[in-house]
Amino acid sequence: MMFTTYSYFGFLLIAFLVHWSLPVAWRKAFLVGASYFFYCTWRWEFGFLLLGVSLFNWAYGRWVLARCARGWTLVLGIAANSLPLVYFKYTGFLVTNLAGAVNLLGGHWHPMVPTVLLPLGISFFTFQGIAYLVDIATGEKPLERLLDFLLFKALWPQLIAGPIVRLGDIRNSIEGERRLGYDDFSEGSRRVLLGLVKKVVLADSLAATVDRVFVSNSTPNTIECLTGVLGFGMQIYFDFSAYSDLAIGSARLFGFRLPENFNWPYLAPSPREFWNRWHMTLSSWIRDYLFTPLVFATRNKPMLQPVWLLGAMAVCGLWHGAAWTFVIWGIWHGLLLLLNQTVLSRVFPKTSSPGVSASVWPRVAGMVLTFVLVHVGWVFFRAPSVHHALGILHHLIVPCGGLRPTFLRENDVLLVGVLFVGFVLAHVWQAFAARECSGPRSRAWIRWVRPLAYASMIVAAIVFDKEATAFVYFQF
Amino acid sequence: MNNDLFLLLRDRRFWQGSTLWVVGWLVAANLAAGRLSFRLGEERTRNLLTQASPAEATHPNANVRYDLSVGEDLPRYLPYVPDGATRPLVILCGMSQMYAINERQPGDQTISEWMDDALAPKGVRVFGMAAPNLCNEEALFLLVTTLSHPQTKPVAFIYGACFDKFRNVDLRPNLLAFLRSRSDLQRRLADVAVRCRGEYPLASEKILGTLGRLHDSSAVPGDEDRFEHKLRETLGRQAPLVGLRKELNAAVQARVYLLRNRLLGITPTTKRPVIPSRYALNRQFLALLVDLARDNGVEPIIFVNPLNPVSDNPYVASDYAEFKNWLAQLAREKHFPTANLENAVPAGEWGVFNGGPDFKHFKGTGHRLTAQALVENFGPLLLARKPRLEASR
Numbered sequence: 110m111m112f113t114t115y116s117y118f119g120f121l122l123i124a125f126l127v128h129w130s131l132p133v134a135w136r137k138a139f140l141v142g143a144s145y146f147f148y149c150t151w152r153w154e155f156g157f158l159l160l161g162v163s164l165f166n167w168a169y170g171r172w173v174l175a176r177c178a179r180g181w182t183l184v185l186g187i188a189a190n191s192l193p194l195v196y197f198k199y200t201g202f203l204v205t206n207l208a209g210a211v212n213l214l215g216g217h218w219h220p221m222v223p224t225v226l227l228p229l230g231i232s233f234f235t236f237q238g239i240a241y242l243v244d245i246a247t248g249e250k251p252l253e254r255l256l257d258f259l260l261f262k263a264l265w266p267q268l269i270a271g272p273i274v275r276l277g278d279i280r281n282s283i284e285g286e287r288r289l290g291y292d293d294f295s296e297g298s299r300r301v302l303l304g305l306v307k308k309v310v311l312a313d314s315l316a317a318t319v320d321r322v323f324v325s326n327s328t329p330n331t332i333e334c335l336t337g338v339l340g341f342g343m344q345i346y347f348d349f350s351a352y353s354d355l356a357i358g359s360a361r362l363f364g365f366r367l368p369e370n371f372n373w374p375y376l377a378p379s380p381r382e383f384w385n386r387w388h389m390t391l392s393s394w395i396r397d398y399l400f401t402p403l404v405f406a407t408r409n410k411p412m413l414q415p416v417w418l419l420g421a422m423a424v425c426g427l428w429h430g431a432a433w434t435f436v437i438w439g440i441w442h443g444l445l446l447l448l449n450q451t452v453l454s455r456v457f458p459k460t461s462s463p464g465v466s467a468s469v470w471p472r473v474a475g476m477v478l479t480f481v482l483v484h485v486g487w488v489f490f491r492a493p494s495v496h497h498a499l500g501i502l503h504h505l506i507v508p509c510g511g512l513r514p515t516f517l518r519e520n521d522v523l524l525v526g527v528l529f530v531g532f533v534l535a536h537v538w539q540a541f542a543a544r545e546c547s548g549p550r551s552r553a554w555i556r557w558v559r560p561l562a563y564a565s566m567i568v569a570a571i572v573f574d575k576e577a578t579a580f581v582y583f584q585f
Numbered sequence: 586m587n588n589d590l591f592l593l594l595r596d597r598r599f600w601q602g603s604t605l606w607v608v609g610w611l612v613a614a615n616l617a618a619g620r621l622s623f624r625l626g627e628e629r630t631r632n633l634l635t636q637a638s639p640a641e642a643t644h645p646n647a648n649v650r651y652d653l654s655v656g657e658d659l660p661r662y663l664p665y666v667p668d669g670a671t672r673p674l675v676i677l678c679g680m681s682q683m684y685a686i687n688e689r690q691p692g693d694q695t696i697s698e699w700m701d702d703a704l705a706p707k708g709v710r711v712f713g714m715a716a717p718n719l720c721n722e723e724a725l726f727l728l729v730t731t732l733s734h735p736q737t738k739p740v741a742f743i744y745g746a747c748f749d750k751f752r753n754v755d756l757r758p759n760l761l762a763f764l765r766s767r768s769d770l771q772r773r774l775a776d777v778a779v780r781c782r783g784e785y786p787l788a789s790e791k792i793l794g795t796l797g798r799l800h801d802s803s804a805v806p807g808d809e810d811r812f813e814h815k816l817r818e819t820l821g822r823q824a825p826l827v828g829l830r831k832e833l834n835a836a837v838q839a840r841v842y843l844l845r846n847r848l849l850g851i852t853p854t855t856k857r858p859v860i861p862s863r864y865a866l867n868r869q870f871l872a873l874l875v876d877l878a879r880d881n882g883v884e885p886i887i888f889v890n891p892l893n894p895v896s897d898n899p900y901v902a903s904d905y906a907e908f909k910n911w912l913a914q915l916a917r918e919k920h921f922p923t924a925n926l927e928n929a930v931p932a933g934e935w936g937v938f939n940g941g942p943d944f945k946h947f948k949g950t951g952h953r954l955t956a957q958a959l960v961e962n963f964g965p966l967l968l969a970r971k972p973r974l975e976a977s978r
Contacts, residue, residue: 110809115816129589150809289589291596295603326790328862516862518752523845560606567607568614571826572833 110150112355113308113574120147121301125362129289136287137256140363144263148229155228158193159263165189166238167258170251174242186242193228194235200225202431230269232428234262236394240275243398249276257283266359270352272370272390279365287364299563300358306566308351310573315344315528318521322501323491330510333517334501340525341491342484343532346374349388375483375532376540378475379457380445383483395425419443429490434498438489445482476540611826618833619825651677651697655684656716656723657759659730660766663737667710670735673970675704675711677959678724679745682890683715685946687936693949699956709740709967716760720753721746721870722791726760728874729773732881740970741884743959744874745926747945748889748900748908751867752860756795765799781873788869853941854897859904868911875919884970886963887912889925891955895932896942922963929958 110117124143131139149156169186195203201222211218241261245251252258261283267274322329322337329337353370360367374387384392400421407413419440426439449457457475458468485502492498504510514522593599649665667674677683677697684695694702697713704711714727724744731737756764764770778792821828845851871887878885889909892898909925916923930951936943947955 114813115820116809116813119816126590129593289593291593291598291602294593294599298604324794326794513858514860516860518860520845560603561610563603563607564610564614567611568826571830572837574830 110147112352112359113305116150121359121362128363133286137260137283141256141259141263144260144265144268147265148263148268151229152226158228158231159234159268160259162190162193162234162238163259163262164255166241166262167252167255170242170245170258171253174245175251183242183246186246187239190235190238190242194231197225197227197231199427199431233271233273234268236273236391236398236428237262237275240273240394240398244276252276252280252283264360264365266356266365267367270349270356271388272353272356272368273394274367274390278368282365289364293361293364297358297361300354300361302358302563302566302570304351304354304356304358305570306351307347307354309570309575311528312344312347312351313575314573315340315347315525318517318525319344319491321517321521323493323497327516329501329504329517330515331504331508332510332512332522333514334504336514336517336522336525337491338484338488338501338505339529341487342375342480343525343528345487345490346371373536373539375480376476376536377479378472379459379479380442380449380482381457383479384442384446391425391428395421399424415447418447422446433495434489434492437495437498438486441486441489445486615824615826618829621836622825622829622832650701650711651684651695651713651715655681656719656757659714659727659760659763663730666712666731666737668736669710669731669738669740673709673740673967674738675700675709675741675743675967676727676731676739677711677713677715677743677745678719678727679715679890680719680747680750681715681717682747682945682947682955683713683745685717686952687938687943687946687948690949694952696952696956696959699953700959703956703960704964704967707968709970716757718750718753719747720750720755721867721874722754722788722795723756723760725777725788725870725874725877726756726764726770726774728878728883729770729777730763732877732883733767733770733773738881739883741886741963741967742874742878743886743888743963744871745890746871746887746912748905749857751864751908752857754791754863754866761795761799764795771796771799777873777877781876784876785869785873787866788873791866791870853938853944854899856901857899858901871912872915872919875915875921879919879921884966885921886966887916887921887923888959888962889923889927890945891930891947891951891958892927893930893932893935893942893944893947894928896935896944898944922966924958924962926955926958926962930954 110120120143124140128136128139128143145156145159148159166186169189173182174186201224204220204222208218208220252261261274261276261279264274264279319337319340321327322333323341327333350371357367357369368390370389372386372389374383377383377386400417403417403421404414407417420443422439422443423436424439425442426435426437429435429438456478458471488501488505489495489498492501513519649662652659652662654662666676677700683697686693686695695713697711697715701711714731716723728742731739731742764774774792775796778789778796782789817827821830826833875885875887889912912923930947931954934951934954935947938946
């Protein structure tokens with residue numbers, strides 16, 4: 110059940126009404142049941158996988174790690190969590206690359222690459238499970254009740270595409286009593302609506318153009334490469350942050366406060382700051398459960414720190430998908446973080462405070478440079494192959510093919526251009542003017558305009574829905 | 586009702602905040618959508634996006650002689666195709682010029698209907714299959730569709746190759762959905778793609794790409810999608826805003842286009858150069874269409890569409906001349922009948938579009954004249970064709 114379907118909104122409404130109508134004691138069980146129903150609407154078989162992983166983590170955390178938190182028990186727990194992920198997500202990748210290595214060394218091995226269906230959300234709930242075990246091993250109290258743990262693991266808003274929720278983030282909401290307040294209802298609805306519009310109206314309208322540029326057999330010229338890369342930079346932001354908004358908003362309607370995942374990442378004046386604003390729950394997971402432990406374990410060998418950074422970011426890339434393009438994307442960001450700390454430390458401003466300051470121009474320059482470097486990374490992230498990515502980068506650096514698109518329609522280029530201008534203006538507004546406009550006088554007229562804006566957003570989400578756009582053809 | 590929902594309803598902010606206003610605006614939007622439905626339908630007709638009245642097809646014995654859904658609901662109109670197994674059948678295929686009638690008058694008919702009137706008494710039936718902005722990949726798909734059943738298999742496939750449609754690619758979503766529902770068509774297309782890989786690599790790769798999209802797991806409708814579809818339809822019957830979402834989407838986009846035109850000074854005759862990759866792909870699809878028709882015993886007939894002689898058009902003259910030369914050369918190489926009908930419709934028979942002369946769509950008389958020109962050029966050839974059953978006896 111996708112977050113943007115009518116089915117989901119029907120499900121959300123029914124779950125909301127039933128949940129808050131039930132006696133408090135039944136609510137958790139209801140949410141667990143609803144979460145499993147949500148997950149099983151895709152493929153019911155994988156509900157057993159989720160249940161199995163959940164039972165293992167709960168039992169392991171409560172009876173093994175809570176009593177005997179030695180290194181090997183933790184490693185065993187992490188390995189057990191990682192196994193399903195490795196099997197479902199990386200089997201094909203590992204077999205293909207192993208065969209390639211064998212053949213490169215003179216052997217002859219051409220195995221059948223198995224096609225394994227990837228369970229929805231497995232990357233997210235695996236990382237969540239590992240984080241849980243590490244937290245228990247480092248002193249966090251495990252969840253005593255199985256029902257609490259099943260809810261922590263399966264709560265549907267965060268199950269499929271994050272945010273990656275740690276126990277500490279929602280422990281109080283799980284163990285304590287949740288009440289329905291107007292603030293939760295209002296903020297939850299607002300975030301759901303915002304996410305819906307970002308996904309349906311913005312991300313999906315960019316998708317077709319971006320797909321054309323990045324399809325494996327395309328040979329885009331410079332203007333098309335630029336269109337594709339800028340379009341993808343916006344699309345992925347709208348898409349990812351929309352999912353997060355929908356997740357955070359849905360959870361808020363049931364009294365859970367999930368951690369934020371995005372904070373205007375393209376306003377980051379440095380790569381380091383970018384990762385404090387982009388997919389924040391993943392970057393903090395990588396930092397806390399991979400990079401920092403490695404650095405701590407080798408604290409007597411500081412020269413290894415850059416290696417761990419690159420390695421951690423490579424894992425971050427691989428987590429996104431089983432392909433070398435993702436690994437390169439991760440390593441690219443690792444390099445940027447490394448350069449940010451070392452030779453380019455003077456180029457990128459250190460401050461992370463938003464708004465106008467005396468050092469506005471270095472900050473703007475840092476934003477622009479970070480934006481460009483991040484978009485170089487997006488080429489590898491989106492391209493179907495390393496070869497294709499290099500071709501696109503080559504065409505971006507060495508102009509070719511004239512100023513007219515060779516296979517995109519002019520309207521596609523225009524659409525991306527107009528959205529990009531709007532995107533930049535929104536960022537400029539957020540960086541320099543948003544705070545100025547939050548005074549009492551502004552709030553008065555915003556109060557009147559807001560309902561109309563919300564209603565317009567709902568209408569836009571209905572009208573621009575993917576199914577609806579399929580019908581449109583124009584004479585001119 | 587439990588305390589929590591009560592608490593929410595008893596909170597003053599719930600009643601004073603945005604919630605009720607949003608509900609109020611949505612009710613108003615629904616009422617407005619309900620009132621708009623008629624106007625939107627008129628607007629679509631005015632923009633020649635659909636035919637004026639598909640209602641006539643609701644009667645099972647209706648005399649439907651072309652796909653009234655103009656590509657949006659092809660399976661519904663395939664049963665109306667005259668039986669090609671017993672009488673020679675001609676399929677007339679092309680873009681909106683084939684069905685759109687400017688300033689429609691009672692008694693006006695489309696090109697395929699005029700042709701059918703002229704040829705049916707002599708034993709040859711004509712059926713029209715057109716869609717707005719039809720590209721050559723779609724024309725090929727329509728040919729494959731007609732070849733898939735003895736009753737719809739024609740003796741001749743007449744196609745109006747429109748130069749500016751060489752800027753378009755891809756099957757439209759509803760044709761894609763139709764293809765998804767027909768595994769036999771998928772097999773036929775895959776077979777065509779494999780066989781033409783050497784001669785038409787671009788077209789072959791494109792067909793395989795299209796078929797690949799069908800098998801993409803996210804594109805295959807499952808139980809969940811079917812439920813979602815039913816839910817939308819049900820909700821659409823209750824809430825006009827949902828029911829009219831496609832029309833509203835078209836209307837919004839039409840206004841966006843008009844705004845674009847105003848801001849950038851674009852008119853219907855602003856020059857539109859060819860898009861090289863798309864042009865090359867469409868050329869391969871057209872040549873493939875000719876080969877495929879021939880291989881299946883169907884006579885391919887390609888003509889250059891009528892063009893308003895007084896109106897300026899968006900074609901770059903040199904590009905258009907090159908296109909006509911290429912088509913003529915292709916006809917010589919592959920020995921298929923062709924005609925240039927650019928001047929078939931005189932100046933007075935064209936309509937008005939966006940405040941200026943419509944360079945592509947004509948009035949009712951234009952349809953009659955085009956049909957006449959087609960019959961004059963290709964009539965003897967069509968009448969000489971025997972139905973396949975007779976031929977095989």
